[in-house]
Amino acid sequence: MAPSTTAGSGIDGPAADALLKLGRFFTRWDETTDERAVFREGGRRGDVFYRDRWSHDKVVRSTHGVNCTGSCSWKVYVKDGIITWEAQQTDYPSVGPDRPEYEPRGCPRGAAFSWYTYSPTRVRYPYARGLLIEMYREAKARLHDPVLAWADVVGDPVRRRRYQQARGRGGLVRISWAEAVEIVAAAHVHTIKTYGPDRCAGFSPIPAMSIVSHCIGTRFIQLIGGVMTSFYDWYADLPVASPQVFGDQTDVPESGDWWDSTYLVMWGSNVPVTRTPDAHWMAEVRYRGTKVVTVSPDYSDNTKFADEWMPAQAGTDAALGMAMGHVVLKEFFVDRETPFFTDYVRRYTDLPFLVRLEEKDGAHVPTKFLTSSDLAGAPEAPEEAWKTVVLDAAGSPVVPNGSMGFRYAESGTGRWNLDLGDTVPLLTLEGDGSEATEILLPAFTAPDGSGSVLRRGVPARRVDGHLVTTVFDLMLAQYGVAREGMPGQWPSGYDDVASPYTPAWQAEITSVPAEQCIRVAREFARNAEESGGRSMVIMGAGICQWFHGDATYRAVLSLLILTGSMGRNGGGWAHYVGQEKCRPITGWVSLANALDWARPPRTVPGTSFWYMHTDQWRNDGYSADSLASPLAEGHLAGRHTADAIAQSARLGWMPFYPQFEQNPLDIAQDATDAVERGEAESPAAYVAKAWQDGTLKASIEDIDAPANWPRTLVLWRSNLMGSSAKGSEYFQRHLLGADNNVMGTESPETPRPTEVAWHDEAPEGKLDLLMSADFRMTSTTLLSDVVLPAATWYEKHDLSSTDMHPFVHAFSPAIDPPWEAKSDFELFHLLAQRLSELAKSHLGVRKDLVSVALTHDTPGETAQPGGRVLDWKRGQAEAVPGRTMPVFQVVERDYTAIADKLATVGPLADSLGFTVKDVTYRLEEQTERLAHDNGVMLGGAGDGRPAIDTDSKLAEAILTFSGTTNGELAVQGFETLEKRVGKGLADLARGSEEKRVTFAQTQAAPVPVITSPEWSGSETGGRRYAPFTVNIERLKPFHTLTGRMHFYLDHDWMTDLGEALPTYRPPVDMHRLFGEPVLGSTGELQVTLRYLTPHNKWSIHSEYQDNLLMLSLARGGPTVWMSDRDAALIDVHDNDWVECVNDNGVYVCRAIVSHRMPQGVVFVHHAQERTIDVPKSEATGRRGGIHNSVTRLLVKPTHLIGGYAQLSYAFNYLGPTGNQRDMVSVVRKRRQEVQY
Amino acid sequence: MRVMAQMGMVMNLDKCIGCHTCSVTCKQAWTNRAGTEYVWFNNVETRPGQGYPRRYEDQEKWRGGWVRTRRGRLTLRGGNRFRKLLTIFASPVQPELEDYYEPWTYDYKALIEAPLGDDFPVARPKSLITGEDTKITWSANWDDDLGGASEMGHLDPIVEAVNAARGEANEKIRFEFEKTFMFYLPRICEHCLNPSCMASCPSGAIYKRAEDGIVLVDQDRCRGWRQCITGCPYKKIYFNHKSGKAEKCTFCYPRIEVGIPTVCSETCVGRLRYLGLFLYDVDKVTAAASVEDEKDLYEAQLDLLLDPNDPAVIRAAKEQGIPDDWLDAARRSPVYALAKVYKVALPLHPEYRTMPMVWYVPPLSPIVDLLAKQGHDAEDRDTLFGAIDALRIPVDYLAELFTAGDTEVVTRVLQRLAAMRAYMRDVTLDREPDAGIPASVGLTEESMRAMYRLMAIAKYEERY
Structure with a gap:
């Protein structure tokens, strides 16, 4: 219906009309009859300005090598040889007619990138600390040899200390590339020669974000025998629950699979901020009728999209997860059987498997899985101890296929699968012949984290003399789901506040209403039942990066596994924290580790490495057993975390470097000499014996002795000191010997380690050389001795992929690297060339004794049956390399040929192939093909071998050697796997044999990858990628002890920490353990609050937080978000300066006060550095710190477990997490007049 | 009937993630140069919030847009055009630097060039206006994600309007944790059918392109009188203090002319922007903008939009010389579909009477906890419908933005969105879809599926 318009409507009044008509008499233009609007036809001169502005010469495809998982393809506009701006590409291959597409991918951070190209913070030339350069030049003039000159400078404690103390204080001077490379090369040669190659460390995270650049530097480090420190666990992005439950590092759905979900929970994952280019799938799937729920302590950006918001208090999420599990188990398993769920858990989980019960304190406790070797009449083979047992419907024990005992043994060929045959395993032992048995279970419900004991009951039976129950029965006991006739104490109902894991119990802890918890749990499970498992949880850093993040994850994963949602399109977990998937993994991992030239590589979990080498262990406030279960057997009793790390290294669980106080080059020589003399059977036996009798001493046992310090550290594609260094002030103090704001002191009451020597004087300045390459000035470059100007992402060839x-x-390259910038690829080749030259007179060809851990996805993971801790040093076991201690191998290193090897694919590629996840890819044909594509090198160590001497050739090699990008290898890998599994798999890739993704194709447009055994999901037939679909649909086991997903973990240390089953553990009590003030305590203008560091809307880690565009859209410098209620307590208003202070350091910033923040926590967004607008602190008078100045490392001992099935080491697969969420900080109002 | 073509945009706020990619790509492409540091042709506001420039919606102060005189004529709120001509040398009513912000940079070179000292080098903020050290106290996006809202949220003119309208007896919008709500409002120039900026310009430098309705400032003709800044109620004309000229969003005409979407649209990772042609009757614009009751302006504007399938319209358009391919584009126009066919898009502040041509789909939001306790369930369309009034974003807040306060229109739109979700859930789960759901919101099953396709699947070719 048309609204009535006023007759005679018009503009102004008639008089004005007349006058204006007169006024316009001399200028003619078209206008409406009432002079309301002026119209002109096209082609006007006034348009020219913007038309000129839009013009450009070319558009180049590139992307951003930043650690964000975006992997967005961009158009970079260039005019007159100058990059002008960027915009997203929109040409992703379609994902299907009835789905949204991936276009456009990008975010404001990426859109602001070109600002860096010509920014005033761009590193244009090589720099070095002036003091150091003067000393080096003086020594070189005197000694005429770079290596001797370096040795002279660092050999003099006075000079060494002088330049170390200047780190971070400015005074960088411009030097030539030649000199910069010479210094770095000389430092490496000197270190290798004097202390050993395992004192040379490198760090560069997340290969997927620029695969070639990561590969080349890592390859350099590995070729010289250096140590690469891990990133995924170090970042606390690794959900340790993933190896624990799935036996997989992590594998997750692409974001396009959110579209398949019909119930979507975002739990601790703020998708619009942290998965900006993917968020649309979440917004759009709501229109299909998918309900969206957020769990977040604040009114987060994603809550805008939610149908329901569950505002769980920070760090309490596991309580909510456990209570939801309580509802699911009760309503969908006990009150009513849900066939879709029970069929699933029988086949794909450890729930039907038997666990032995042993007597304790007048009741029983669950201990180890019953294995075939426990059964009467079992064969004597060692693999029997790795075969877990179920009862069939008739109550007889059955050893089903698929457990670890079938994975490596000859007898398991063709039987490593999840086929149960006719067996229908009993989920519960309830019924005839079972004994209702009281059991004791640990709980950690007190806010201070201390443990208590729950008395509950399970039905148990005797099997060949062992009293056993099922994991399912244990789960019901653990979650407190009562069944008739069970002894023990049980909740009276959902509303039982006092009884753990009820909805009412969690409400007290999380503040999520019990009704909401029940309703969402019910809807979640009902949706899974109706949709065939299309309930999904997007989970992230908000719940992962806590000390007990693994426990929280297990509580959430349990919901997904119980409801049959794992391994489904549209269902299961979608863990998104820094996990970027390097899709062409075989090519990357093998070439990066230089496995084509020498094996094994040296890799180490970053957390334990930095915890020890930055001496944070010295300030640790507790012993490992303060975390223990009241039912613990005492494996960790009285032990300092440093002891746990030392033991883990000794037992071959986790690697640690340096290995021994002695140079491994000398050890290798001594060992081979001893073998030649007939004094030892093998080098490994020599080392084992020497370690046992004390001839060799593990470095970790005297970590602060100068012989055991790391000496060189090479950083590229990373900003360790400004971003991921938890306890960054300790890094500065002990590792670098630079200025720092550490305020705590080593408490005399702090328990001291028994196995790690204590020096009264803590060392300051362990590193001789810190080298970094970057294109902008960061906290890291400011602290570096040598800074190299890196090419940006618009100035080089590389590859990008992601799991999203x-x-x-x-x-x-849109342009050549300007000024004197060079790509990482070029940098490491220059370094390798100079090092090879210097090695001629200083190193030559040497042997190197390499010590590595018992590794996941190798037979090494079946070294220590039953998960029992048997320590050779305590006489509990024999010292056997590769079984009770690390693996020792001798590797030959020709230090004069590093450059040659860097530039060619070595012969081991053909002779041994490349192995990923225990599938070996034979590469004879592929290397030959690559030799044709790339040509071969002539002369030197790589004579006749395929050339990878340019970045694009290395890219080609990576693509050629990976199943995801080379269909022939995908098929070959599946065929290999089929033999072990005994089920058809190769059809998943067949038809793709001819398909080969070349570098040229990836330059033209994004190219979809091929389904390959390198990953657990199938894309065959155009499906969206979802993890574990191959396991579920093809009955291929998970890489775990039972071959199924695990609720129960029976390793000694897991039991001792009370985490054998999913449970709730509150945030670590920093008051109890570290003497920090009690949460909520106030003083004059100060309040103690939880200090959380979620990801930042205006940066990707530290990248972009100094970018003028991002700073202009945000608050223009470091900030802290706090609730209006907390702010009022200390008289703080929006934009006031405040300081966050604790023992670890101080962070100075301005406050953003908002009611969307809950009381009791502050958000200091991740990786805000001290480079932009940071004044001096009131606390110390020195420059305020970075976000990590207020954090420190806390190592959870259970993350150090190894040698036991899925609980075995692999690089970035398992290791202690560098978690930082449990911190508390005093937040103070400070003087508003700041000094710089 | 005089048919003209108008490029229009629809933004689906229900999909906006507030990422500001649009702002950055726009700024990088158009305004990262001297004199335009503070200029954001495209900006994104967190609502509730003051917007950019601060409180631009307070027309009592800024005098933008048109008002209807007692005699039913339209006159510029800032004074009729004749008066403007007479007072041309007086400073117009316009936001000052502090209403925008003082753009700044940092002493970045200190990071590289600092001599050996006693502490870490740091880059201090420097004013881009004076070059001196500065303190940062405001920006183009200061209240992003409700930053500072507990202290400043009440300054949002919409909050003021809602609270005034609710009266003393009712609860006011409060800035408390338990009552938090927010959404994002990306804004560009509205390319109005009845542009008050153009009418304010004494030099005739602002014009509306005949072929596509894009409103531009002729950079040669502009004399820098700045009357347009007062005239625009959206404050989407900026003064370049280096060139002394007015500048504004150009709807990326150099791209539109060659068939590429605007920068802000193509780079929108929320995939929430739609571009397309409207046909409208230019002769009726003034009358439509002059309806007495502000709440009728939405309908009046809707009535201006002509049905591109109507033979009479096609005939008239051809007579006006609008080519066939433009008429094709008008028929395929997603903005026409969202605005006029599905009626889920609404104009921003119709009460300014400028007939804005950038329209918005209002956002759904979480339900308040009170209702959650009563058993809200997305699977049950009845409770979902019942929940519209209990969404965290108050409907009257949205109504103050999009319908001059008429909450019924907003509720109708939100019900359509909710109904689409309820209906599609059955389709997704392979259950028998309930034809009663689309019928209850005045749509057929076919049109609901088509709307779903446009809003959810939103292929590139169908968005632009």
């Missing part, structure tokens, strides 16, 4: 989408695509 299924495409591989290219970086391309």
